[in-house]
Structure formats: C-alpha cells, structure tokens
Amino acid sequence: MSAVPGLQADCEELLGAFQQADTVRFERFAELWRERRFHTVFYGRMRALERNKIAKKTLELAQQYFLPPYAFQIRVGALYLLYGLYNTQLCQPKQKIRIALKDWPEIQKFQQDLIDSQHYDAAYIFRKLRLARAFHFTAMPKLLNYRTKKKIEENEFKEEFKDPSNRVNSLITNDVLEELMNIHDHYQKMKCAISADKSQPDKALSLIKDDFVVTLKDITLEHQEWQQNRMKLFLNAKETDETENKKKDESLLQSEGSERASALARIKYRSYSAVAEASKSRRHRQVRLESSESGKSPSRSRKTSRRPQPARRRDSPEVRGEMEVAEETVTRHVGMPVITEENSDEEEVSLPKRKRRC
C-alpha cells in the first residue's frame, strides 16, 4: 500500500523526542503526545472506506518500530505509540495491529524484559492492548495487494533509532568468554602436565598469548564504548545548529575519526601480538617486527602492528588519551616466534609516539 504522506516524519519526530527524553515512562510519552496533539493524526473529512485504509496504514507504520533491530527505548516508544493510535482511531470497529508469527517470540521476550527491569507501566500498556484484542495474529507481516507499482518504495528508517548492539557483541558474549577462559586454563594445565617442570609449561610449548581472553574482553568493551561514544557524537553533531557550529561539527567528527583510528590501531596492536589469533582476514595486513623491550628473551620478538594509513597520522596522543579504559594487566612471560613479511612500503611509515601498553 502506498504510504500516508508525512506520517513517517511525524512518528519519527515523536519517537525521536521520546528518545531524547531518555526515559521509558509512559507519563513522559503521554506529555509529548499531548503537546503534539497526536490524536488528530486521524482527522480530516473522509468517508469510511478511506478512513479504514488510512488507519490500517498508520498502524502498520507504527508497528514496524515495535520490532528489532530498533533500540529498546524506541521499541517502548513504539508500544506506547501503538497504544495511542489504536485507541484514538476513529474507525468502527477498530483496525487491528498485525503481528507476524515469526515476530511473536521476540515480542514475548520483550515483554519479559520489561517485567524483569520493572518497567511496569510499559508492561501494563502491553497487557491492555492484548486484553483489548488489538492484535491480529498473522502468518506474514505485510498484507499483500496487487497493484503494479511504478517504483518500489523503500522505507529508510533513521539510523539513530537502531540498536547499537551488533555482531561483535553477539559473538563475544559472557558465555563465550567464560568458556574460552575455561578452555584456556585447561590447556595451560595440560601443558604443565606434560612438561618437565610441573609448575610451568615448557618454553617450547608456548604458542599462544596467555592473556588473550582478557584482551579479547577488553577489546570488545572498548568497541562497545566506542560505538556508544560515536552514537552520542552523532546525535550531538546533529543537534547543534548547522550554520554556527559547522566547524565544531567537523572537528568533532574529525576527532571522532582520529579517535576511531587510534582505537582501531590499539586493538590491532594488541591482537597482533598473538600470532595464532590473527584472523584470516588480517593475513594480508602488513606487519613489522620490533625487538622486545624487556629483553627477557632476546631470541624472540614481539610483533607490533603498523597501520598502513599514512593519511591518519594525526592520531595524536591527546586524542588517544580520551579513550582510556581500565584494563587488566597480566604478566607476559612468553614471546612469539619470529616471522618476517615482505613490505617495502612499510619502512616509511613509522609511528614513534605509539607505545606498547601492557
């Protein structure tokens, strides 16, 4: 069905204001709704057939914000929005909200989350909708119709509404880390068991970096923080007045860029110390070796990553300072085998200010 003109903008404006309010309380939503007199969205002289069609399309639009991948706050806002729209529609009998079978478990999980986090007002609103029989339980989300469209309309929803959690977080979960830790310990014990010295594994058996689990966790945490900061910067950048603070925006985004560069650099720097951990996608990356600082094992060296990005040289220490994250330290007592890779270009790129961090 073709969209109701202007409706998406209005809904996104309301949900955006709700997101800004940084709350999930229904009171706040009701205030925002009231300010905008949102119930008038169904007004306008029209006959019953058209009124039904418009109400159906309105509910369909609002329903999309209720499902993943939108952020939790947006989804709660969408729930409130659906409640408001369902109750203020002028159709008799009321048009229903379509929920597809595949989305239903997500919604039940969402409801459980609401109850667990004690957002009882949101849970109450949802229950009220259920009791009012506001839902149609359908096989597919969109009702099909058969008109040849001149062009396929694509709904592009705002990026800010999307939930920042992503694949990195879903891959490296607490469970995964715990398991990795267990396996790692077990491995260490095995190595000790077959070594001559029972308290320490043989030097010859040291093929991996001992603290890689900790490192992995740090990296993921940093990534998540970076994402959140980026989100905030993005929102801030959007808010500030364009004419006045254009330069500020640019520098913000620029420093964001360099922050990103330094953060990425640091992540790679750490991960490159573990040869076995280097992912396949990074094999092509040029790496250069540095001799070990401590000089404990002169025959072995550690690897340091060089970022092949001459353009990003402006990742200055003051920017890097902003990204301090509390991290655990683990004593390293094994070095890495020496591997050289060919790269004549890399000789030029040097980042002397970068210090290796333990």
Place this chain on the structure above:
Amino acid sequence: MGSLIHMQEDLNNLDMLSILQKSIDMLMSSDKEEDPDVISEDSSLLTLRIRKKALERREETIIVDRACRQETLAYEMESHAIGKRPDNPTDIVEEGELLLTLNIFYPVIFQKHKDHKPYQTVLVLGSQNLTELRDSISCVSDLQIGGEFSSQPDQAPEHISKDLYKSAFFYFEGIFYNDRRYPECRDLSRTVIEWSESHDRGYGNLQSVKMEDYVFNDVSLKIGFPYLFCHQGNCEHIIIITDIRLIHHNDCLDRNLYPLLIKKHWLCTRKCFVCKMYTARWVTNRDSLAPEDPCFFCDVCFRMLHYDAEGNKLGEFLAYPYVDPGIFN
C-alpha cells in the same frame, strides 16, 4: 551486554497506576467539542498539513463529493459480515480457526486490464473443504449455454455449462486437487501430469488427489504465490493467497457465511444495442438485420426485431444466448 536502559526510579505500585491512568486519559482529546472532520490551521503534524492541502484541492475540483456506487458496494462488502454471530450455536467458528484471504482473478482478458487484473477476494476458514470454495466461485463461464438457437428461441435449454461440465481442479504446490464428487467429473489434471512426465521437463512429482478429501488446513500453501483453479476444461482462474491469520473476536463467526466474498470487481455490463437499457441476453452473428457483427440484444428487443407476431424467423442470422460477465454485480 545488551543496551537496556535501566531506570532506577522506584515507583510505588498504586501511585504508578493512578499516574498511568491519568496519562492514558491524556492521550485522548479532552475537548468533546472537537470535530474530527476539521483540521485546525496550526497543526504541528506534517501529516495533517499535507492532508489539509489535499482536501482543499479536492473541494475545489470535485463538484459533488459523495460515494459513488462502486465505493458504496466496496465498503458494504468489506464490512457487512463483521461481527456476525450465527443463530445456531453449533455453527459458530471456534477460537484458533485460521482465516485465509484469497484473491481469485477473473479469466476475462480485456485490454484495459493490462496493468492490474480484476479479482474478487474471498475469506475462507482453515477447516473448510476445498469443495466449498469451488462451489462458491461464481464464474460467468459456468452459466454459458452452448448452441445456436435462432430457429427456436424459446427452447434455450435449461442446462447451463455448470451442470454439464462439472469437472474442476485446484493446483497448489505441485498437487492437483480434482473434484470427483459426481460421476461426470473427470480428472482434468491428467493431461498436465502426463505431459510433465513424458519428458524430463524439470517439474517435480506432480500428484493428483481428490478435492473433497482435503480441507485448507491440510494443504501446503505459499503466501503471494500464484496458484490455479481450472473448470469447464479451459476456464482458468489464478488464485493468490494474500493473508493467513487467526480468527478474531470481531470477525464474522457464522460458519455458514464462509467462504465469504468481501471484494469484487465491478464489471460494466453490455447493454442492448437497441434500447441501451437492459443487459444483453442474446448475441447475433451474420445478422442481416443488425448494424454490426456481433450485435447484442436484450430479450425483448431481440424478439421484436428478429421474429414476427407468429414467431417466425425474419431474415438470416445466427443467435446465441449471451451471459454478460457483469451479471454478478
């Protein structure tokens, strides 16, 4: 590591409920005098500003703004059965019943239907037999009467094609569901199955089963995928399932009303060439008395023109009974 926003506000439950109720009331307009037909001048909503412009444009261009009969019909059909309950409680539709929405396209091919073919929309219950749907499909080809009757216009036979050619089949997902209720019914799908098996044409195993043994719950279906209904040997209708959902409290719960027609395309009927008032019932070919070939007549005009007072045939012509597709309007 989810990004749940944790609100540490501690709300006393009773307080919260009263706040909640107040907020809920805030959603509705407190101003009972508000007229939903009027859009205020200073609306903050983009939707309303656009709609107001569109309405104003409409007021300027349309002289009389009321529902035309097609719109009235469409609305009536869509809503006439909503909320109906059966007189007999055993006819009630149970909770958990599935409701399918089918679009059945007309076989008629007019030039003006190039872009979107006309269709009717039928609601069917999951527990209904396929034969019930078959019986409910009203197609004009069922009413055709074969034969030339210029010499004996009063003796157009009672039998319509529906009675003579009873075979029909549905095709869903590789299975042909044939109507075998009457001894006259033949397996129309046999031709197709033999054809597909004769060479390796890349069609999987096509099966043929009896329509009357199956209800919609047993049939495997894809939503949005075109299927076929064929009757009269060569009258083919495309069927597309647009929606499957659970039955709802507001739906029509009278089992006897299903399959329920909720949308129909309005086809203009061909009128008699002479009076231009009545729907055509006869068509003539090679008619010396008619200005064009073929020519359509209503019953009265046909007899007046082609037969004299005693009922003798005047002139040379061939006459066939004609059933207009718009007859179901």
